[in-house]
Amino acid sequence: MLNMKTLVLYQSNTGCTKAYAEAIAQGIHGDVMPLKKFKAYKKIRENYDAVVFGGWIMGNTIQGIDKFLTHWDEMEGMVVLVFAVGMGIPTDESRKILISQNVLDLYHLRFYQFRGSYDYAKLKFPYNLYMNISMKRIEQDPSMSENSADLLQLKERPLYFNDTEKVEKILTVLRTEAAKMEVTKA
Numbered sequence: 054m055l056n057m058k059t060l061v062l063y064q065s066n067t068g069c070t071k072a073y074a075e076a077i078a079q080g081i082h083g084d085v086m087p088l089k090k091f092k093a094y095k096k097i098r099e100n101y102d103a104v105v106f107g108g109w110i111m112g113n114t115i116q117g118i119d120k121f122l123t124h125w126d127e128m129e130g131m132v133v134l135v136f137a138v139g140m141g142i143p144t145d146e147s148r149k150i151l152i153s154q155n156v157l158d159l160y161h162l163r164f165y166q167f168r169g170s171y172d173y174a175k176l177k178f179p180y181n182l183y184m185n186i187s188m189k190r191i192e193q194d195p196s197m198s199e200n201s202a203d204l205l206q207l208k209e210r211p212l213y214f215n216d217t218e219k220v221e222k223i224l225t226v227l228r229t230e231a232a233k234m235e236v237t238k239a
Contacts (some may be wrong), residue, residue, distance in 0.1 A: 057132075057231035059083030062091055063107040064117030067175035070109045071170065073167055074221060077105055079222040088117045094124040103132035103227055109169065110139035111180075113154045113167060120204045132230045133162040134223055138169040140212070149195060167219045172211035183206075204211060 059081045063074035071087075078085035088106070097104065108117040115137045137151055143166040151157070157164050177186060188205055191197060 055228065057081075057102040057234055058118060059100045059105065060091075060097070061085040061105040061107070062088045062121065064088045064109065065107075065168070065179070066180065067111050067172055069169040072215070073136065073198070074105070074107045076217075076220050077107075077223055077227075080171070080220065081227045088121060094127045097124075097127050098131065103134070103230060104128055105134045105223065105227075106138070107136045107138060107167075110137050110141075110151070113150050115151065115155050118157075121158065122156075129161070132227070133160070134165070134226065135162055136165040136167055136219070136223065138167045139191050140169055140171045142168055144221060165219055165223060167216045168214045170211065170213045170215075171207055172213075173208045174211070222232040233239045 059078070061074045061078040061081075062082050063070050063085070064087065065074070067069035068094055074085050078081070083103075083105075084101075088108075093100070106117070106121045108115040108121075110116070115135070118135070120136075121135075135154075135157065139147075141147060148164070148166050149165060152164060165227075173181070173184065186209060
């Protein structure tokens with residue numbers, strides 16, 4: 054059992070990011086909670102050695118990242134990992150865009166991009182409205198591609214994806230950092 058105390062914070066819209074956060078917390082025996090419920094940034098160093106934050110992606114923006122990073126001073130020097138969950142398939146290019154648009158390159162943290170699930174029935178207002186508008190535009194496009202037609206099917210058939218490989222990568226990093234801490238303490 055590792056002696057590194059880890060907090061996993063998340064911001065989730067439909068539950069996919071929450072599921073990843075819970076899997077990470079369970080794998081490292083850490084605490085997990087939604088970002089909006091965490092208020093103890095001033096005491097974070099007293100209670101934790103590592104912090105993981107996960108947020109869902111909308112328009113290449115990681116939801117909740119700004120709020121999380123406004124407390125960077127309280128976390129600087131700690132082990133900090135960030136993961137983002139989106140419907141698209143992660144690529145090197147999309148990762149670079151996320152890092153740039155969310156100014157993650159200004160911080161000393163590790164970043165991971167996960168593929169998420171999509172279930173139209175779980176979307177809340179205004180996201181369901183945005184999706185309806187987008188789908189209507191796709192339907193009315195006379196030059197609709199095969200990929201666009203596939204997108205229309207998502208309203209009726211949810212897409213479920215669980216990136217256990219990326220979860221394991223984060224757990225490996227946390228375990229490695231915990232082992233380094235043990236060596237330093239010895």
